[in-house]
Amino acid sequence: MKELALITGASSGIGYDMAIELASRSWDIIVVARREDQLNQLKSEIESKFQTKVYVWPMDVTIDSNIDELQAKIKKNKMFVSVLINNAGFGSSGYFHTLDMDREINMIDLNIKALVKLCHIFSQKMVENKRGNILNVGSVAAFQPGPGMSTYFASKAFVLHFSEGLNEELSKFGVKCSCLCPGTTKTEFFDVAQAMDLEASPIPSMKSSDVAKIAIEGIEQKRVVIIPGLFNQLMAFSIRLIPRWIVRKFVKFLLLRRANIE
Ligand SMILES: NC(=O)c1ccc[n+]([C@@H]2O[C@H](COP(=O)([O-])OP(=O)(O)OC[C@H]3O[C@@H](n4cnc5c(N)ncnc54)[C@H](OP(=O)(O)O)[C@@H]3O)[C@@H](O)[C@H]2O)c1
Numbered sequence: 001m002k003e004l005a006l007i008t009g010a011s012s013g014i015g016y017d018m019a020i021e022l023a024s025r026s027w028d029i030i031v032v033a034r035r036e037d038q039l040n041q042l043k044s045e046i047e048s049k050f051q052t053k054v055y056v057w058p059m060d061v062t063i064d065s066n067i068d069e070l071q072a073k074i075k076k077n078k079m080f081v082s083v084l085i086n087n088a089g090f091g092s093s094g095y096f097h098t099l100d101m102d103r104e105i106n107m108i109d110l111n112i113k114a115l116v117k118l119c120h121i122f123s124q125k126m127v128e129n130k131r132g133n134i135l136n137v138g139s140v141a142a143f144q145p146g147p148g149m150s151t152y153f154a155s156k157a158f159v160l161h162f163s164e165g166l167n168e169e170l171s172k173f174g175v176k177c178s179c180l181c182p183g184t185t186k187t188e189f190f191d192v193a194q195a196m197d198l199e200a201s202p203i204p205s206m207k208s209s210d211v212a213k214i215a216i217e218g219i220e221q222k223r224v225v226i227i228p229g230l231f232n233q234l235m236a237f238s239i240r241l242i243p244r245w246i247v248r249k250f251v252k253f254l255l256l257r258r259a260n261i262e
Pocket of ligand 1: 008011012013015033034036038060062087090181186187190192208
């Protein structure tokens with residue numbers, strides 16, 4: 001049985017860098033995303049630097065039949081995925097009632113449905129083998145409502161709560177589930193979310209390579225909630241002490257006013 005890691009959304013940003021971090025620790029990796037050329041570029045970069053194998057499996061994980069094929073391929077190749085990283089995700093910005101509904105539903109399909117399905121499939125084998133790590137990528141958005149990005153923030157709140165719940169269920173079987181909650185990170189995210197103004201806001205941005213390193217170290221240290229960067233940790237903590245109505249107004253100011261969405 002070949003033991004390896006699987007990362008979704010590895011064609012750019014934090015997922016790309018987490019693949020490099022894992023490869024530097026000698027992990028063989030299955031990399032998943034829709035853009036095959038970007039995944040092949042990652043494979044060349046990793047295989048030229050490290051003695052590890054990268055399997056490029058391009059697919060859209062929101063399509064149920066693709067997940068079924070992925071599962072069948074893993075079985076056929078006698079692979080055991082002992083590290084699962086559910087990183088693929090995207091956001092949208094603007095007044096919810098003006099946004100494209102199909103895109104909002106597709107976001108829920110990716111950020112929530114695909115993540116839940118993959119956790120279900122791979123946690124079963126991990127429990128059987130009495131070991132494994134799941135890392136679900138949430139966001140600091142998980143800690144409060146997000147007027148101006150309401151669906152995205154709510155999807156990440158799901159990811160955080162689901163991951164913490166799973167961790168408590170799975171730990172007695174030797175399996176850990178962590179949630180990575182990055183703050184603003186320089187990736188293609190803001191371009192995809194059509195929220196470039198937010199990236200340019202005074203909130204400090206982190207490099208995706210730094211976030212990726214903290215994420216993989218967090219798994220090694222068996223941390224359940226991993227928040228990269230002191231600023232983001234302080235934000236996530238202080239939000240608990242502030243009345244919710246103030247938090248809502250503050251986030252509304254940041255997301256709608258600052259981004260000139262009025
Ligand atoms: N950047 C930030 O400030 C920030 C902050 C907090 C949390 N996050 C979270 O971090 C994660 C990674 O985002 P990122 O910042 O690295 O942005 P990114 O560079 O846009 O990466 C998103 C990844 O998801 C993949 N993806 C999108 N739709 C997919 C689908 N249907 N099937 C398979 N893969 C899909 C993309 O690849 P393809 O387009 O090739 O499919 C890409 O590899 C996301 O979950 C995001 O919500 C980001």
